[in-house]
Amino acid sequence: MMFQGFLDQHPVPGTLDFLGHTPSLSFTSEVDSEASISEASSEDLAPPLEAEVAPERHRVEAVKSKEKKKPRALANMLNMFKGKKKKGSSPSSAQPEPRPGPGSPAPTVEELKAALEGGRLEAAGSLLVLERELAALASAGKLDAEELVRRQSKVEALYTLLHSQVQRVLCRPLEAAPERLHQALAVVAEQEREDQRAAEAGPGAATLVNTRPRHWLQQWRHSVAVVASERMGARPAAHTEGRSEVEDAFLHMGRTMKEDLEAVVERLRPLFPAEFDVVATYARSYHEHFAAHVAALAQFELCERDAYLLLLWAQNLYPNDILKSPKLAAELQAVSLGSLLTPKQIRSLEATFLSSEVANVKGLMARALELEAQRWAQDVAPQKLDGRCHSELAIDIIQIVSQGQAKAENITPDLGKQIKQVLLVELAAFLRSYQHTFDEFLERGKQLTNYRANVIANINNCLSFRTSMEQSWPIVQDPRRHLLEPLSELRSHGFDTLLQSLFLDLKPLFKKFTKTRWAAPAETLEEILTTVGRQLPKFWELQDCFREELMEAVHLHLVKEYITCLSKCPLVLKKEEQQQQLARNILANAEAIRLFCTQNGSPATWLYPALPKLAEIIHLQDLNAIKMEVATYATSYPDFSKGHLSAILAIKGNLTNSDVKSIRNILDIDTGTQEPFRPLFSLIKLG
Known part of the structure; x- marks a missing residue:
């Protein structure tokens, strides 16, 4: 449930810490009711209403034909006021109907008032009978208007007192005893029935104030x-x-x-x-x-x-x-x-939320990058985590975006989907900004002590970004262009920076191949590999996957530079034995490069055939065999051009111009290969 743990998500509002106590449900204050009780006191209640009504009963028997039992019930209610109960009656009944003998006296108004003031809700039945008796007298025209008004005021005063007592119970229903609550509810229910009966009977005597319907149930709902x-x-x-x-x-x-x-x-x-x-x-x-x-x-x-x-x-x-x-x-x-x-209010608030939350996420990401760039510029060394250079930037950014999405999902899943698309666009924009900021650091921070460590830390960041995006937000539409491409460029630029000094050290060593006219290729290659081996520990602070990628880049550089030297070789070998010897040297060097790079973690198996296949072209003497080898080679390396082929064939001094032309024409054949390929010969410039 959303309430659990909700307070921990700052700045999200907190959990409902529901208490275990039982609430006290109370109604409105009883001031109004208490004030009206006074209407039933002193002189208003002095004359017993029933004493005046009793002598008239024999005159109105016809009018009350449907209520013959009511006087008996009213008369015997007095026994209830004296503490006597009808045998077998329910203690929760609001209107007990004792069956005393004939002639039992009805309770007086003073007795009803005393009973009600004492909280005895059983008196409600007698009060209802009094109300009906008064209505019957009014209908029969046996009392003058002034007397009817006076008596009605007494009945209404008693009703005010009754209503107050009922309210006392219903205002705190959880504190009332079940029996008493039943009585109060029964009184309200009986009053509702009497409202209905009065409505069906129509208007009463004009001399009486119309007090029905009383709407006690409606008043309870209002309370x-x-x-x-x-x-x-x-x-x-x-x-x-x-x-x-x-x-x-x-x-x-x-x-x-x-x-x-x-x-x-x-x-x-x-x-x-x-x-x-x-x-x-x-x-x-x-x-x-x-x-x-x-x-x-x-x-x-x-x-x-x-x-x-x-x-x-x-x-x-x-x-x-x-x-x-x-x-x-x-x-x-x-x-x-x-x-x-309302739906309109919800739509308006959702639009406001989306706009403000996206702006908030965007601002927080920009601030995080700004602080990170400040640490680079101030030459602060990155943290180390498991021996790897580490930066919190990726964690901070992913957390910022995730929290923005989580806030929307906390409202509704649909709103979470809406904001997700917008936040991914903002994340892509951030990654481009991150890449540009990092490129600026690569140019300006070369003299800093912790330059290389911070470069490695940012390359390692790419793994955190990539892993989080793949796990948290499966992307279905062109993910490389929108999100992964800036990371790829950042990583590539970082590798170039890390390897720059190594490749500069290797440049004069590779030139030895051409200067010595390939007289001692094994010794030259050994010197090259030794130089590489000395610098590899500098890259141990990279994550394993990136160290493999960097080693693949080294592997590619070694093969590329070797082919470059071979293509620019001034040798023209006319004898078959010379060509075969050169081919054997190339094969030996190719195996040494493959073994060294593989042992140091290079996964670039696609580079393995590059040098041995060229050695085979140099070794072969049959024209058709050479053509077949060239065709196969071009399939493996689609960027192998006629210029590169011509440079290799130039070594074979026993080929005629016609032979070279026919071999070159093999590359004009469309193999139909459309699959993406990794560049090799497109990196080799012959000019």
Whole structure:
């Protein structure tokens, strides 16, 4: 889940550190209810309403034909006030119906008031009967308007008191005893049924104020909304270092909503009747507050961090870690709370995030390269890792790009895909900039003490870049041109720099071949290989793969320079024995070069035939055999030109001009080879 470990990703907002305590779900304050209770006190409640109603009952029997049992229930409610229960009744019933004998007195208004003030919700049934009795009297026209208003005010005062007591229970449902909570819920449910009955019966007497529907269930839902607003809007207990006020507020709201809804699901849902839809009621209230807070923030021009925070919560943390958390997912699936942000707001914030995050990544990469170049210029020696020169630049760059992509993926996988393509373009641009900066260092830093070590460190960097790109971002479209080509050029330029002094030392040695007219080729080659061997330890700080590449470059240079000397050889050997002797010398030198380079790690097997095949051309005397050998050679080395062939054939002084021409024409035949090849003869300049 995103919450776990989220605080460790600076500057990403932190984890919801959900507490294990049970939240106290409370409704609005009871000030309004307490203030209205006074309406049922003193003189308003002085005359017992039932005492005045009783003498009229025999006159309104026809009107109350459907309620014949109500007076008996009302009369026997007094026994309940005195602590007597109907035998077999449920303790959680809000409207017990005792069956006393005929003539039992009904509770007085004062008795009902005392019962309600004592929190005895069982009195709700008697109060409902009083309300109906009063409506019946009004309909029968047995009391004048003033008396009806006076009595109705007493009934309403009692209802205010009842509502207050019900609210006292429902305002903290987790603290109420289950039986008492059942009673309060039953009172609300009965009031809803009475609202419906009154609506079906139509308008009552004109002299009575219409008090139905009372909408107690609707008021309860409103109270839940107020609770949600108070709970979610409370200031966090303490500010956490490293987090903004907006982050603290979001963490507080997320933690509060998750914990409170879990308490509703686990403890309230089993107790509340289905018509209350308790889980959905609480969930919608908390969601509406959360969404309103987010929508309000979205109206402002947000900083990069807060814009990311809104997207992260709206697109990931809220739907996945709260709504789909294990304890809530099944319960909230049918509620359809929706998103904290509108699609338009999400698109706008995503565009802002992508733009700012790409710019941020670009700036961080540029800064990392700037600091690295400063270390080169200040002649700071690179680190050593397992005996290899090491630079943190590649690690820093890959981490910067990866974090940018991870931030987008934290919001949604789709946003991660979008930013990935843009970041790869920026990475390619960075690598080109890196290559140019490195080239400038190669030119300007030659006199620095740690010049060679820093060159090696940057060549080694190419491995880290290449490995990370291949593993983290499989590239399908022309990867060499966009990403790997700058690294290849950087590595090639680094090799050229490292080998420059070696190749300069070898140049006069190779010239000995022509100066001595190949009189002692074995001794000259031995001197060349000894010189190379002395300098190879300088390259041990390269990564193994790059040391092999560098050794291949040395191998290529030895073969190339040997062919160059052979092509510029002033020898013209007319005798077959002379040509065969030269061929034997070339074969011996070729084997010495191959053995030396192979032992030192060169993987350039493609260079093995280069010298032996030329020796074979020099050795052969049959014209057709020479032609076949030339054709085969040109297949292995497509850049073997007529000029190079002519230089080799010039050694064979027993060939006529016509023979040379016919052999050269072999190279005009198109072999159809289209495969890429490694250059060899194109590196050999004969002019």
